[in-house]
Amino acid sequence: MLTLDAIEIRQDDFHLGADFTVDTGARVALIGPSGAGKSTLLNVIAGFFPPVSGHILWDGQNITTLPPAQRKCGILFQDNNLLPHFTVKRNVGLGIRPDLRLSADDHRTVAQALDRVGLCGLGDRKPAQLSGGQQVRVALARVLVQRKPLVLLDEPFAALGPALKAEMLDLVRDLMDETGATLLMVSHDPADARRIAPQTILVAEGRATRPQDTEALLATPPEALRRYLGT
Amino acid sequence: MAARAFAIRRGGPGFVAAALVAATILGPVAAVLWRAGGGGWPGPADWAALRFTLMQATLSTLISVALAVPAARALARRRFVGRRVLITALGAPFILPVIVAVLGLLAVFGRAGTLNTALDATGLPTVQIYGLHGVVLAHVFFNLPLATRIILQGWQSIPAERFRLAASLGMNAGQVMRHLELPMLRAVVPGALMVIFAICLSSFAVALTLGGGPRATTVELAIYQAFRFDFDLGRAAVLACIQLALVTVAAILALRVAQTGGFGAGLDRSLRRFDAETPALRLLDGTVLLLVALFLLTPMVAIVLRGGGAVLDLPGSVWRAAAVSLAVAAASTALTLALALPMALAALRRPMLEAVGLLGIAASPLVIGVGLFVLINPWADPTRLALAVTALVNAVMALPFALRVMTPQLIDIRSDFGRLCDSLGMSPRDQLRLVILPRLRRQIGFAAGLAAALSIGDLGVIALFADPDIATLPLQILRLMGAYRMTDAAGAGLLLLVLSLTVFWLLDQGGRADADA
Numbered sequence: 001m002l003t004l005d006a007i008e009i010r011q012d013d014f015h016l017g018a019d020f021t022v023d024t025g026a027r028v029a030l031i032g033p034s035g036a037g038k039s040t041l042l043n044v045i046a047g048f049f050p051p052v053s054g055h056i057l058w059d060g061q062n063i064t065t066l067p068p069a070q071r072k073c074g075i076l077f078q079d080n081n082l083l084p085h086f087t088v089k090r091n092v093g094l095g096i097r098p099d100l101r102l103s104a105d106d107h108r109t110v111a112q113a114l115d116r117v118g119l120c121g122l123g124d125r126k127p128a129q130l131s132g133g134q135q136v137r138v139a140l141a142r143v144l145v146q147r148k149p150l151v152l153l154d155e156p157f158a159a160l161g162p163a164l165k166a167e168m169l170d171l172v173r174d175l176m177d178e179t180g181a182t183l184l185m186v187s188h189d190p191a192d193a194r195r196i197a198p199q200t201i202l203v204a205e206g207r208a209t210r211p212q213d214t215e216a217l218l219a220t221p222p223e224a225l226r227r228y229l230g231t
Numbered sequence: 232m233a234a235r236a237f238a239i240r241r242g243g244p245g246f247v248a249a250a251l252v253a254a255t256i257l258g259p260v261a262a263v264l265w266r267a268g269g270g271g272w273p274g275p276a277d278w279a280a281l282r283f284t285l286m287q288a289t290l291s292t293l294i295s296v297a298l299a300v301p302a303a304r305a306l307a308r309r310r311f312v313g314r315r316v317l318i319t320a321l322g323a324p325f326i327l328p329v330i331v332a333v334l335g336l337l338a339v340f341g342r343a344g345t346l347n348t349a350l351d352a353t354g355l356p357t358v359q360i361y362g363l364h365g366v367v368l369a370h371v372f373f374n375l376p377l378a379t380r381i382i383l384q385g386w387q388s389i390p391a392e393r394f395r396l397a398a399s400l401g402m403n404a405g406q407v408m409r410h411l412e413l414p415m416l417r418a419v420v421p422g423a424l425m426v427i428f429a430i431c432l433s434s435f436a437v438a439l440t441l442g443g444g445p446r447a448t449t450v451e452l453a454i455y456q457a458f459r460f461d462f463d464l465g466r467a468a469v470l471a472c473i474q475l476a477l478v479t480v481a482a483i484l485a486l487r488v489a490q491t492g493g494f495g496a497g498l499d500r501s502l503r504r505f506d507a508e509t510p511a512l513r514l515l516d517g518t519v520l521l522l523v524a525l526f527l528l529t530p531m532v533a534i535v536l537r538g539g540g541a542v543l544d545l546p547g548s549v550w551r552a553a554a555v556s557l558a559v560a561a562a563s564t565a566l567t568l569a570l571a572l573p574m575a576l577a578a579l580r581r582p583m584l585e586a587v588g589l590l591g592i593a594a595s596p597l598v599i600g601v602g603l604f605v606l607i608n609p610w611a612d613p614t615r616l617a618l619a620v621t622a623l624v625n626a627v628m629a630l631p632f633a634l635r636v637m638t639p640q641l642i643d644i645r646s647d648f649g650r651l652c653d654s655l656g657m658s659p660r661d662q663l664r665l666v667i668l669p670r671l672r673r674q675i676g677f678a679a680g681l682a683a684a685l686s687i688g689d690l691g692v693i694a695l696f697a698d699p700d701i702a703t704l705p706l707q708i709l710r711l712m713g714a715y716r717m718t719d720a721a722g723a724g725l726l727l728l729v730l731s732l733t734v735f736w737l738l739d740q741g742g743r744a745d746a747d748a
Contacts, residue, residue, distance in 0.1 A: 047653075048654075069653060098655040098657040099657070099658070
């Protein structure tokens, strides 16, 4: 279970408060207007940016000051998820050993993960030789081998077309179901939330709400969300 | 978003490297200041050297920039076959050994040069290259291309939409000049003037070969003469103080005014300019570019023609000198990289460190050379350390360029992959091995190429320190010229030209080979 206990984030004149819990295995979307702080909140949870006050807990353990790699989360950024000079295999292998000294077992794990995301046989290519959708699959394979109980998506599908994005979202949902990991996903499209996230956190006007039922929230949106959706 | 901890503990080696560089530059400067205390007040000859230095630098700068404006304008508004090659060639003087350019200019403008032969044949009075106009000519040869590149960058910083807007409003070339181009020139030209002025102040090899005598001696040359001919260390130190003050002021002004260096990428973009499509303007631009290309290429062609026949019959001393130059350049390049990489990494967190690297621009090689001599002399015979000192000083001189080449790419690598590395938990060592070095290969190759070419062509400290038994290739050429063996000098000049271009090309390509996008 992820707990944000009275978190306050400040950066110049930007301000965001968050105080909520996310249940283990939940899939939660973060939606709200651009500039409201969805990505910043994700970066705080991942450990790239410190809050000015409050605590972040995972299963009761305080992780507020831990470096990013020691937290229980894997993260996909908007871009630059892959190192362009490494093959697909090595990019995935980084999730097992960041020094890339991989054992035979590790190589098998990488191959299985690539099979699972539908990239069988493409392990020796470099990212530039893959399509945008395939590059996202490589990054997902790395998240898979990392075996982290919390997965954070910072709009990694933003550059994909609608059909491809839907395909990726379905893949993410299936992977989360198989691993039982908890998912937090930034999105600016309510359709993404409807598709794979039963719960939604609204980030607007300096506050992140607690997770609410996605359908109910979108059916009767509060004022801030209504203005963002334009309904 | 503040990336958390890219290369967090890499401060250590970077600070050590910065301290070494600071000691290499400031130690000799301190020694010079201390030694100058016994040197007395500058005499009339010293003031004359100061006056000449300022005058030749002012003239060289004004002429270079005045010619560069029409040349850059022509390059900015014309599209033609060979445009890219010409722009690339404008970057070449940076790695062209000064002594080779001087040989080329002598072949064209010298006593028995092409120009005077032609003038003589038609009964016209011949021209004399030695003295003020020779020094200015050589400086324009080196700095016209640099000024053109800096100003061309200014032209290309004007958004294409503005020129399209001007075309749709029906502005003619004069109106475009007034509304779009003059404001840009007002911002860019002062920087170009200051950079070139600062470069011309430290001119040594040009003044040594084309100047000289009481009426054409720069401060750098006067340091050399006081040191070499009179062995008057006190006077050399006083002159070094003058030079130090001069260059420091100019460098500070240049850094303050100048916005960009001259070797940035993206200069090959061209744009259709409707306002300039009149026959008269076409003729003007064509003539300007032709003259500039002729001025820059003729001396190089002359070197190839005159040296080509002599290259295979060069005396053994020239080949030995070439081997010495290659060894010095290899040591100097390795040292440049060993200093630049840790400093650039540490500068990500402490930008002040790059300023330490820039000290190399402010201090002149001759000042450092005199200072090192003062420091070494009580302990060892400085001539025995001539080559080591040359490699060291060359490395310190190349360092600012290496840092400028690496730092922007390092900042990009950090912003692109810093968070990824942190989220994967890579150690600083693994980040260096797996991410930074592979992604920095092109810049490392380019910086190594610059450092090697600068070192191989350098004629500075080595002239101060060397005894007759030892020489780098540029010094050997100087000796051949002094002995009026001009054919051998031209052959050795061609050899030096080929060596420095080849070394640059090999290292630069080494960085590019199978580097990924």
